Amino acid sequence: MAAAAPALPTFLRPRPRPPPPFPSSTPPLHRRRPPPSRLHPARPAVPLSPVSAVEKTKGAAAAADEVQLEGMPSEFYDEEWQANQRERTKEWHAYRQKEEAEEEAKSSEYREIGMRMKAYPQEEVCKARVLVSSFIRAGEDVEKVSQCFIWTLTNLNR
CATH class of the missing domain: 1.20.5 (Single alpha-helices involved in coiled-coils or other helix-helix interfaces)
Known part of the structure; x- marks a missing residue:
């Protein structure tokens, strides 16, 4: 009688074979086709005709006079209200610049103190x-x- 071979440790045992690949009727998930485009590849998009800047401004001014934007308050179309808003915006920017200048002054003061401390x-x-x-x-x-x-x-x- 032949002696049985000693069992091999798991790291020396041969690995099991991987499962067979997908059948040819179903493609693997990682090889899906991209979704079809709305534009047909044989038919290019129709280019728009060029419009001059003068025509754009004339059309925009006429459209603005005729159509009001939905959801906008009536004050939005008032010139005085618009001027008031622009004035408030200018004041806000001036205030913000003043605050930024104060912050910059503080940081430069701290930098100066730090430089003095090095001595x-x-x-x-x-x-x-x-x-x-x-x-x-x-x-x-x-x-x-x-x-x-x-x-x-x-x-x-x-």
Whole structure:
């Protein structure tokens, strides 16, 4: 009698064969055709006739006089309201530019402070940062305590 061969570890065993490919009647999923185009490939799209800029503006002005946009309030067509809106927009832009200038001034000031701090020894700068952060935290704590105190006073009076 022949001795049986020892069993092989799983990593040395031959792999099972993959399943047979799809039958030829059904294509695999990854080889689907793209959806058909609305335009027929043999028939090119009809190009539009060129329109001059003068004709565009004349047509747009006439169309604007005749047709009002749906859903737009009646004020939209009022010239005085439009002028008022443009004025408000100018004021808003001026305000925004002022705010941006203030932010830029603050950041440049912080940059200047940072540049000055480079002249000092690193240990002193670290101690100063710790001190400033403790001041900030103390202010936050004072604010929390004062809010709790005010809440307590308002609820005691009820």
